[in-house]
Amino acid sequence: MKIIGYETYIVPPRWGFIKIITDEGIVGWGEPCLEGRTHTVHTCVHELMEYLIGKDPRNIEDHWNVLYRSSFYRGGPIMMSALAGIDQALWDIKGKALNVPVYQLLGGQCRERMRMYSWIGGDRPDDVARMAKDRKELGFTAIKMNATEELNFIDDYSKVDAVLARVQAIRDTVGRDFGIGIDFHGRVHKAMAKVLMKELAPFNPMFVEEPVLAEHLDAIHEIAQYGAIPIATGERLFSRWDFKSVLIRGGIDILQPDVSHCGGITEMKKIANMAEAFDVALAPHCPLGPIALASSLQVDSVCLNAIIQEQSIGIHYNEENDVLDYMLNKEVYHFKNGYCEILTESGLGIQVNEEFMKAKSILDSKWRNPIWRNEDGSFAEW
Helix, strand or coil, X not given: CCEEEEEEEEECCCEEEEEEEECCCCEEEECCCCCCCHHHHHHHHHHHHHHHCCCCCCCXXXXXXXXXXXXXXXCHHHHHHHHHHHHHXXXXXXXXXXXXXXHHHCCCXXXXXXXXXXXXXXXXXXXXXXXXXXXXXXXXXXXXXXXXXXXCCCXXXXXXXXXXXXXXXXXXXXXCCCEEEEECCCCCCHHHHHHHHHHHXXXXXXXXXXXXXXXXXXXXXXXXXXXXXXXXXXXXCCCHHHHHHHHHHCCCCEECCECCCCCHHHHHHHHHHHHHHCCCEECCECCCCHHHHXXXXXXXXXXXXXXXXXXXXXXXXXXXXXXXXXXXXXXXXXXXXXXXXXXCCCECCCCECHHHHHHHHCCCCCCCCCCEECCCCCEEXX
């Protein structure tokens, strides 16, 4: 089997896809994208695919190493996101060629279903109690919310009170055992993170995500002292070597690699196994499209330390199109009692609606992060 070509698509709301084509008629799908920089990622995809034309797509480990190590400058969000989408597509091809789900090639499943959580609220959270109630009625047992709006290095305690009021409203609505993930989104600086950790602890959150930016992970031990809440991070780390430093330093309880940013299925499986050796859980980041979610679930299926999976169906970013719009077998993402059954079809387990994708790709979608500012006009982290 040889790779004879590929096609790329950039589609709304903010996703990118690749189809890798073989001489035996088998195609593989991947999701190389980076929120706000997907066009740049696809330029890197074109550069990486130069090497793969004419190669056997089934030699995934070798291809991953060549694509990563043959570049003098390695890693980072652009290259690893490009490599991630290509890697996903290669696994999709191999699974289809052997007529098995990808997880069978990774060691076989260790669970029958995966716990899922649903996003509520947007960049400026409001009415989160009602949204949490809606998700509970849909069968979810956990949600995640953005904690706060923009925060300065030291900010008003009224903003802290607003966070506490929202979390209190959710806890009162959904009960004590319902999971509440609280995403600080890296928009909270160390001093305010310590305050929030202390004040949020009585609400028993499932985790606090990105209490500070990845640049400041050396502060995690200090922040953790202020509240007995599991700390999650990892969406802005891009390889096993990035995660190695975090695990050695300690203080993180849940790793959140993104399968479309951390080098794909090949690399996320290695990150997950490394985390298990440190008694750290896995909860893959995935506010993206259907292929990224399928790829995440393939890794979840074989990793004992995978505890919960993010998914973005109905998320506030998906204003133009949603996850299921790009799929033919939409039923595989049926969530029941807070779980998704393990995908059983060959390859990644999903069927892409290619005609719909082609129609949407002509729109030249360009999503960008919002630019926020503090009250004094200085830049604020989004």
